[in-house]
Amino acid sequence: MELFDTATVLTRVLTTGVVMSIEKSDRELPGLERLLTKQTGRTRAVLVNSRTAAIHAALAGQGIGHGDTVAVAEPDAATGRFLDWLGVGVADGGPVAYDHVALDPANADRLAELARTGTAPALVVDLTGLGFGPAAAVLTDDDRVWARAERLKIFGAYDLRTMWTQEEADASLVPGVQFNYRLSPLVAACVRMALTQAARPATPTGARS
Amino acid sequence: MITDFPAAPLPLPEPAEVDSELAALGGGAMIPKASRRTLFPVITKEDVFNLMLAQRQAPEKVVADFAEAYRSYVGAAYALPTASGTSSLHMALVGAGVRPGDEVIVPAFTFIATAQAVVAAHAIPVFVDIDPATYCMDPKAAAAAITDRTRALMPVHVHGLPADVSALRALADRHGIALVEDASHAHSAKIGEQVAGSFGDAAGQSLMADKNFPLGGEGGIAFFATEEGYERARAYLERHGIDYGMSWVAAAFGASQLERLPYYDEIRARNAALLGEALRGTGLFSPPHVPQGHVHAYNMYRTTLHPEAVGLEDIPVFAVKEAVHELLVAEGVPAREWQNTPIPCHLPFQHRDGFGNGYPFTLNPGAVRDHRPEDFPVTLGMLDSTLVLCRELRSPVEYERILRYADAFRKVARRPDAIRKLVETRDYRRPYDKAARLG
Numbered sequence: 001m002e003l004f005d006t007a008t009v010l011t012r013v014l015t016t017g018v019v020m021s022i023e024k025s026d027r028e029l030p031g032l033e034r035l036l037t038k039q040t041g042r043t044r045a046v047l048v049n050s051r052t053a054a055i056h057a058a059l060a061g062q063g064i065g066h067g068d069t070v071a072v073a074e075p076d077a078a079t080g081r082f083l084d085w086l087g088v089g090v091a092d093g094g095p096v097a098y099d100h101v102a103l104d105p106a107n108a109d110r111l112a113e114l115a116r117t118g119t120a121p122a123l124v125v126d127l128t129g130l131g132f133g134p135a136a137a138v139l140t141d142d143d144r145v146w147a148r149a150e151r152l153k154i155f156g157a158y159d160l161r162t163m164w165t166q167e168e169a170d171a172s173l174v175p176g177v178q179f180n181y182r183l184s185p186l187v188a189a190c191v192r193m194a195l196t197q198a199a200r201p202a203t204p205t206g207a208r209s
Numbered sequence: 210m211i212t213d214f215p216a217a218p219l220p221l222p223e224p225a226e227v228d229s230e231l232a233a234l235g236g237g238a239m240i241p242k243a244s245r246r247t248l249f250p251v252i253t254k255e256d257v258f259n260l261m262l263a264q265r266q267a268p269e270k271v272v273a274d275f276a277e278a279y280r281s282y283v284g285a286a287y288a289l290p291t292a293s294g295t296s297s298l299h300m301a302l303v304g305a306g307v308r309p310g311d312e313v314i315v316p317a318f319t320f321i322a323t324a325q326a327v328v329a330a331h332a333i334p335v336f337v338d339i340d341p342a343t344y345c346m347d348p349k350a351a352a353a354a355i356t357d358r359t360r361a362l363m364p365v366h367v368h369g370l371p372a373d374v375s376a377l378r379a380l381a382d383r384h385g386i387a388l389v390e391d392a393s394h395a396h397s398a399k400i401g402e403q404v405a406g407s408f409g410d411a412a413g414q415s416l417m418a419d420k421n422f423p424l425g426g427e428g429g430i431a432f433f434a435t436e437e438g439y440e441r442a443r444a445y446l447e448r449h450g451i452d453y454g455m456s457w458v459a460a461a462f463g464a465s466q467l468e469r470l471p472y473y474d475e476i477r478a479r480n481a482a483l484l485g486e487a488l489r490g491t492g493l494f495s496p497p498h499v500p501q502g503h504v505h506a507y508n509m510y511r512t513t514l515h516p517e518a519v520g521l522e523d524i525p526v527f528a529v530k531e532a533v534h535e536l537l538v539a540e541g542v543p544a545r546e547w548q549n550t551p552i553p554c555h556l557p558f559q560h561r562d563g564f565g566n567g568y569p570f571t572l573n574p575g576a577v578r579d580h581r582p583e584d585f586p587v588t589l590g591m592l593d594s595t596l597v598l599c600r601e602l603r604s605p606v607e608y609e610r611i612l613r614y615a616d617a618f619r620k621v622a623r624r625p626d627a628i629r630k631l632v633e634t635r636d637y638r639r640p641y642d643k644a645a646r647l648g
Contacts, residue, residue: 007261010458014257017248019426019462020418049292049427050452065565081450087564133268133456134292154295154322155647167644168556176562177328178321180293180417184426186458 006132009193013186021182022155028185032137032192039195040115040123042139044146047188048153051102051126052082053181054136058098058122059088060152061138061145065176070097098122098138104129108198121145132190135183144173151175153182219244219609222616231620231627233539239617240541240610247543247600250423251473256465260425263461275460276430278467283406285432287439290455294393294415297429298326300453301411302361303445304431304438305387307332310572311360313389316346317551317585318592319365321647323391324552326413331569332360333576336553338585342498344511345372347587352380358573361387366395366405368597369421369506370499374400374408387411393429396422397474399504406432411442416463421477421508421603422470425462428455474506476604480611481507484602487615491622492518493533509547510598512618513591519625524632527593527639532631533621534596540617547597547648549640551588553580556645582641592640 013019018026033045046061048054064070066087071094075083083090099118103111108130115123121142127135138149150156152175168174222239230236263271272290280288289304291297307313309331315323317336324334337350346364362381364372374388381388390412392398395405406412416428433439446453485496494512499505516522516529537544552558561570561577570577582589600606601614621628 003264006264010260010264011257014252014260017252019250019252019423021426022417022419049456050454052450052452060565063565066563066568067566078450081448085449085451087568128452131268132458134452134454135456154325171560174556174560174562176557176560177564178295178325178557179329180295180322180415180427180429182293182427184418184424184428184456184459186425186462187456190458 005193005197006190009189010186013189019184019186021185026185028189028192029183032188035192035195036125036137036139039111039199040125040139041112042115042123043141044139044143046138046146046149047183048136048138048181049183050134050181051124051128051136053179054124054126054138055079055082055098056086057138057149057152057181058124059086061140061149062097062121063148063172064088064097072096072098073100096120098124100124100126102126102129105131105194105198108195111195115139127191130191130194132187135187135191147173152178154178154180155182217244219607219613221609222613227616227620227623231536231539231624232541233536234627238539238541239613239620242541245541245543247606249600249603250418250466251469251605255468256462259465260458260461263457268457271457271464272455272460275464278464279430280432282467282470283404283432285407285412285434287433287436289431289433289439289442290460291429291431291453292455293427294413294417294429295322295326295329296453297415297431298323298391298413299329300431300442300445301389301413301433302326302330302332302363304433304442305361305389305411306441307360307387309569310358312356312358312573312576313361313363314351314354314359315363316365316367317553318344318548318588319367319391319552320393321552321555321557322393322415323363323365324558327363328563328569331572333570333573334558335359335576336551336578336580336585338587339591340373341587341590343370343373343500344368344591345370346377348373348376348380351377355384355386356576358576359384359386361389363389363391365391365393366398368497368509368511369394369398370497371395371398371400371405371408371503389413393420394508395506396420396508397470397504398506401502405506410434411438419600421473421506423463423466424459426459428459428463473604476606477507477602480602480606481505481510483611484510484615488512488618491619493622494618507602510602511595512598513595519622521625521628524629528632528637529628530594530596531635531637532628535631536621536624536627537596537617540620542598542614542617543601544596544598546592546640546646547599548646549592549643550645551580551582551585551641553578554582554641554645589641
């Protein structure tokens with residue numbers, strides 16, 4: 001990514017004064033959520049601060065936890081170790097629990113195409129390769145998956161909407177372990193810029209020749 | 210106006226304003242509605258410039274440089290930068306030797322992340338009550354909760370006041386267990402000349418942007434007293450494939466903010482002293498207790514109500530508090546409860562699903578309790594009788610604003626008649642009879 005572009009985006013966000021994910025006036029996180037849902041064709045997005053957080057959210061969103069077994073498409077060694085830490089066993093065969101896409105500057109323009117091949121209830125998009133630090137998202141069409149995944153985050157969207165009240169009408173939505181998996185608006189803004197620029201043809205300059 | 214520059218200057222308060230009618234009863238507010246927003250954190254042109262410079266460096270170096278600079282400031286032996294306060298606490302516990310099924314003693318009054326970090330370490334949080342003066346973990350209560358399976362004490366320097374570290378250290382040493390600090394509120398807090406985060410065998414600290422020392426959004430850092438603890442935490446991340454990495458964007462912002470942390474500290478200390486002097490003169494309110502030799506960081510400022518001082522001793526203190534809360538908010542002071550229920554009574558610790566199917570609680574059923582609020586009477590008493598200011602003492606809060614906050618407390622304290630009348634017309638409930646709140 002061009003340093004100039006990143007500098008512009010960082011400056012723009014810093015000028016707004018809003019760098020906190022729990023700030024009600026934050027526009028960067030919802031903006032990235034909208035972009036990701038639009039590009040992937042999924043209706044819901046959960047932003048998190050790492051690839052492993054996204055895997056955790058994708059599984060927790062489906063009610064998959066310690067002692068359960070799932071199928072995962074081609075898990076690498078690190079993912080296998082992480083699933084083991086979660087207490088989730090890996091099974092051979094059957095529908096996969098989540099699809100996985102890792103973006104970098106070389107393939108960032110292909111998110112829509114890559115997402116189309118996914119059929120699992122949750123799509124994990126690793127955004128770390130774009131260069132702003134660990135970042136990821138879970139995309140889904142299932143509101144329940146979204147709701148559970150958001151509750152995995154302390155002060156996720158659910159808590160903010162309800163003024164941080166820990167009360168649930170549905171016991172199955174009560175969170176178990178919770179992490180601060182929240183993504184910084186500054187990182188979200190940079191990721192959004194990278195995805196937006198990757199999706200449109202490059203323009204060398206806006207100046208008249 | 211979108212920067213941290215105030216939209217309009219606040220005039221210095223006039224003495225007559227304290228005697229004027231309460232805003233809730235139709236009078237003028239001490240802080241006009243247009244001037245109530247408190248922007249945080251402070252973002253300067255240096256922060257912007259330093260972020261620009263950072264993007265020309267290797268991300269790993271930006272993060273490592275930040276961690277080393279802050280480790281040096283705190284005086285801890287080793288530091289591990291993380292993505293959040295919760296992950297830093299998780300790593301501190303692991304570094305201190307906490308293993309699956311172990312018991313970790315935590316205070317019932319804290320942010321939920323303290324206890325969730327214990328669960329993240331696959332251990333069991335054992336909740337104890339707090340000290341009535343400091344609101345930090347009560348060493349006697351902690352001593353009573355120790356069992357053969359206790360691996361660590363995890364005090365919280367709540368609101369920025371260091372816990373009773375000497376008593377807790379002695380207790381931990383007596384039982385051969387670890388002392389792990391939750392220093393998430395306590396940036397620059399001290400006992401003597403020693404900074405919070407360097408007291409224990411390990412410590413975790415949130416650096417999210419609403420803290421006294423903010424990073425660019427989300428972040429945390431774990432501190433370790435020994436290389437063994439530090440390496441144990443690093444090996445754990447590798448062994449389990451966990452990504453708790455800090456973004457260079459957040460680190461660069463933090464490195465820039467660190468330069469101004471001593472300035473922020475002085476502003477908060479000055480504002481706390483000014484407000485404390487005003488509260489002591491009201492009778493109804495008292496400032497936070499600070500033990501000799503402790504330096505309070507005032508991430509939050511919890512004031513205690515004394516209804517008997519203004520002839521309201523016949524009214525339940527929680528009702529006086531609710532009425533005062535209403536009156537203060539009308540004056541433009543954003544006072545709040547910040548927690549209304551002991552943490553063990555929040556849903557995740559009532560249901561105890563953990564990572565799923567009850568893990569890790571199933572590893573040690575003997576440590577698990579079905580708590581009721583009444584199990585923590587000191588915490589309940591505090592929740593009944595105190596109110597909190599959060600950002601209101603921090604830079605860039607102006608001198609005029611803190612004077613007006615002080616006057617708002619004076620104005621409300623002079624009107625026990627209005628407090629009584631409000632209580633008579635409202636149906637106030639005890640804080641923990643309402644749905645539990647995280648913040």
